[in-house]
Amino acid sequence: MKAQLRPAITLLALLTIITGAVYPLTVTGLAQLLFPQQANGSLIVIDGKAYGSELIGQQFDDPKYFWGRPSAAGYNATASSGSNYGPMNPTLEEVVQARIEALQAADPNNPLSIPVDLVTASASGLDPHISVAAALYQVSRVATASGLGEAEVTSLVEQYTEGRQLGIFGEPRVNVLLLNLALDGIQ
């Protein structure tokens, strides 16, 4: 037992230096050199002003903007969280119903049915995307509230639709913050 004590302590200390310091510092150095934009949070900086991160959703409930996924974290990017509601939880039914009503109140004549991702909370509470269907559902409201024509808003949605990566991986989606920046003519 005693014979193993020295290797145990020394080896842990040495491996701590290698895997706990040298390794992350190497990755950081390479990351900052090769991918500085991504490594620092993919910030959207326009004319010196940071509007957020391309990868972190923001709260939108003004009718003139596209709304993102409901967030259990209130889009607090320092406290990510999902809702953790089970499928039968009565509270889930209440909050989903309230979201449906909010969407319908903002656009009473919308004939489309609401896509599921627009009324269910994301896993992270920071989901930057909505489905293409969820964006198209909101076109009529955004067009009316922003004063832009439906055709123009639809073409912006199409412009900001990301397909599957390599046409295979993941799901088609729309980045809400980028789309809203475009609506404001910032990008």
Added chain:
Amino acid sequence: MNTWIQMIFYFGTLLILTRPLGTYMAKVYQGERLILDLVLGPVERFLYRLSGIDPRSEMTWKTYAVAMLLFNIIGLIAVYLLQRLQGFLPLNPQGLGAVSPDSAWNTAVSFATNTNWQGYGGEMTMSYLTQMLGMTVQNFVSAATGMAVMLALIRGITRHTTKKIGNFWVDMTRSVLYILLPLSLVLAMALVSQGVVQTFSEYQTATSLQSGETQLIAVGPAASQVAIKQLGTNGGGFFNVNSSHPLENPTPFSNFFQMLSILLIPAALCYTYGKMVGDTRQGWALLAVMTIVLVALLGVAIWSEQNGNPMFNEMGIDQVQSATNPGGNMEGKEVRFGIVNSSLWATVTTAASNGSVNSMHDSFMPLGGLVPMWMIQLGEIIYGGVGSGLYGMLAFVIIAVFVSGLMVGRTPEYLGKKIEAYEMKMASIIILIPVMVVLIGTAVALMSEAGRTTIFNPSAHGFSEVLYAFSSAGNNNGSAFAGLGANTPFYNIALGIAMLIARYWLAIPVLAIAGSLANKKKIPASAGTLPTHTPLFIVWVIGVIIIVGALSFLPALALGPIVEHLMIFG
């Protein structure tokens, strides 16, 4: 259609990589010459010299176990102290204070045992220093510990009439240096290219578009930790919501890389195993067992989640899958992953003892949630943890060989070694201990006020939360039905104990089997030997796994997800 393509790509890539990586690892463990020797050889020898290790001296199984335990205990203490003292230590730009004693204990056990259950929220609790020197280091060495124990068992099978089963220090060090580090470096860079953050700066600030308020964005050295968390089947995330956080898993590519790395080493180890026992068919047979069970349960998960929640239909919500709509039960899922990649991840992460998540398992439909829970309860052997999955699987193989031997009235043997009462006792311990920990733990929690008060969802789902928590801790997985408030003294302590038992009371009997087998004579295969690489044997092992898993947990599952399913659809 796309669902099938994504599945084929995933399993295809995994199986293509199995052989080259498995061959490479066999070379590492058999001490053959490698290109990396040029760089790592001197480092390795330097480590041995400074630590007073003679790499040529080998250990008995008991010494091997003592070395493994000592190393893990010291690691555990180090992680505990780091958390308690982080307020006084550098690399803490957010000024985070000491972690509470019970939470620090839980986390220290959790990372040392390769469980990576997280009672805490990463970005709100742990300083950069703690994440690096504590979490990241344990991610490497706890994985390497599992690989070392596995290696000892392989030597037990291949050697004969000896008491020596290798040198723990050498096995562990070589696993870290030659396998985990290079793979992590490559994966970490791939992840950064997709947008996973890697920086030591303070949290970023920006101005929110609609409100004009200042937005604070948590960042940190995440990519380096995420890479090893997946490769080492650890699973402990940098951020609270783990790999569903957009800065921890930003794109479908990063998601694919991470899912691939979860099963990569466990799959390749099967090939390494076959190579080292001198018959690669043995490894492929075990991989076939794992893959068949995985694919079957994966189908259930995708089907259940894609069908969605009937409640949403009643409310007029569109959850039908189409070209523009992922559809299905999107509560607790991210749009970029949709149903397919969320279900695939949930199945894969619980098949392996990884436990990282890219969606909230608590919000899955009852059968969709049953799949990850049952995967864990099978004992983390469907691929399983690096090393630990394969040694757990071999315990089932021993049982299968023994039972089939009894059926035909022959002395059971496996790869030229007689399986006798001692091996059977140890294999039974390996299989029964997690079952006891899970069921007794769940029962205690439900009977105590402290266990019940932090249940989040009502009714049967609340029961599932507790069952999932003890299943996860009692099999060293680490994922959760995260609604359960587990950062309480009760759960921190109880789950900590469960994790300790599940890890070491399995590893020690495995080493005992290794020692016992190494000491036996090798008997040549005869006409009466049951071949252990045939489709018949594959089906037989699957049968044993399913029967043991079903008998042990069906009553408990009936009270949770099954009754919930009947309440929704019945």
